[in-house]
Amino acid sequence: MTLTQQRIFIVTGGAFGPWAEEHLNTLNPGTDLLVGADRGALHLVRSGYRPRLSLGDFDSVTPEELAEIRSGSEEFTACDPVDKNWTDTELAYTWALERSPSEIILLGALGTRLDHTLANIHLLRKGAEAGIRSRIIDDHNDIELVRDRIVITAGPYAQVSLLPLTTEVTGITLSGFQYPLENATLQIGQSLGISNVLQAGQGTISIRSGLLLVIRSRD
Template sequence: MIIHIVAGGPTNFLPHLQAYDGEDVYWVGVDRGVLALLHAGIMPKRAFGDFDSINEQELQQLKMKLPHIDIWPAEKDQTDTDIALEWALEQQATKIRLFGATGGRLDHLFGNVQLLFKGKDGQIELIDRQNVVTLYRNGEHIVEKRDEYTYISFIPLTPIRALTLRGFKYPLDACDVPLGSTLCVSNELIHHFGTFSFAEGILMMIRSKDEK
C-alpha cells in the first residue's frame, strides 16, 4: 500500500498533487491539508487533526464529505502529522509520502524532518515543490537518477563512518563525515543510477532543484 499524507503547511510549497495520484494510492488529509486535497480534486479516504486551523462551518462540511475523520484535542503530546504518520505505519505501507510539511514555521519543519526516523530506509519521503527528503541507516543503497531533480545532497544526522559514493560527479571512498559537514551538499549523479554506502550512522538524502 502507498499512503500519501497532506499536512496543513503553506499551500504554495505543495507540488502538483494530481501528479502523485493513482489507483494504488490511499490519500490522507491532516487538519487544513484536507482542504488542499479537496481543492486539488482529490477526496481523502481518511483525515486526522484537531482542525484548529479551520472554522466551525468548514469542519461541519468536512464531516459530511469525508468517510473517516478522526478529531483530536488541541492539547496533546503529538502533532497531527505525527498521529497520521503513525497510523500509516500501522497499515504497513510500503511507501509513505508526506506533503504540506515544509514552509512556514521552522518548528514544524524540523519536527516533520524528525518523523523520518520512524520509518525504514527510504520508506518515508518528505516532498515539496523543490525537494524530496529521505533518511537512511548504515548499509549500501541504490539511488536512481530522476531528471526533474538536478542535485542530490547527503546530510549527516549523526557522525558518518566510511561513506562511499559511486556514480556521482563527486565520488567518495570510505570517507568519515562529521556532524556539521557540508562536504556532500549539491552532488549530482552522472549515470542512470549510483550507490552510496556507509558503515555507521544515519544519513539524510535530499533531492533538490532550483525554483524556476
C-alpha cells in the same frame, strides 16, 4: 515485518500547490491511500480528492471548513488541540506506519515554520527504523533518510546533498556522482556532502552506520 504493496500519501498543512497535485496524480486508487492532516485535509477536499482519513485538532480551519473536511472524507478523526502530545503530522505518520506500506510520501510537510519542518524531517527516523521508505516532497525538495543503501535516478531535482542526522555517518560510498566518495565519514555540522550532482542517469548511496539525510533539491 511484511510490507504491503501500497503507498500512503499524507498531505499536511504546509506549502501546497500544483506540484503537489502532480504527485497525487500518480496515486493508484486501487491500492494507495490518501490521508489529510489538519489543514492538509482541506487542501485535498478543495482539490477534488476524497481522503481515506482526515485527522488532527483542526485548529487552523474555521467551523465551516471543518464541516467541508468532514463531509469530504471517508473517515474523520478529531482530537483535542490542548490534550494531545503529538503534532497532527506525527499522528498521521504513525497511522500510516501501522499499515506497513511500501512507501510513505509526505506533501505539505515543509513551510514557513522551521520547528514544524525540522520535526517532520525527524519523523523520517521512525520509517527508517521500520524499514519503510519515507519521503518529504515539495516544489524544491525531495528528502529521505537512509540507513543502508539507496539508488536514485535523475529527475527534476538536480542537486543531491548528504547531511548526517546522527552524530556521524560512516562508510559512505557514492557511485555515479560527479564527486564520488569511498568509505567516507560525515560528522554532524560538516558541509562536505552539500550540492553533489548525478553524473549519469542513476547513482548509488550506501552507508555502514548512522542515519543519512539525502536531499534532492532545485532552486
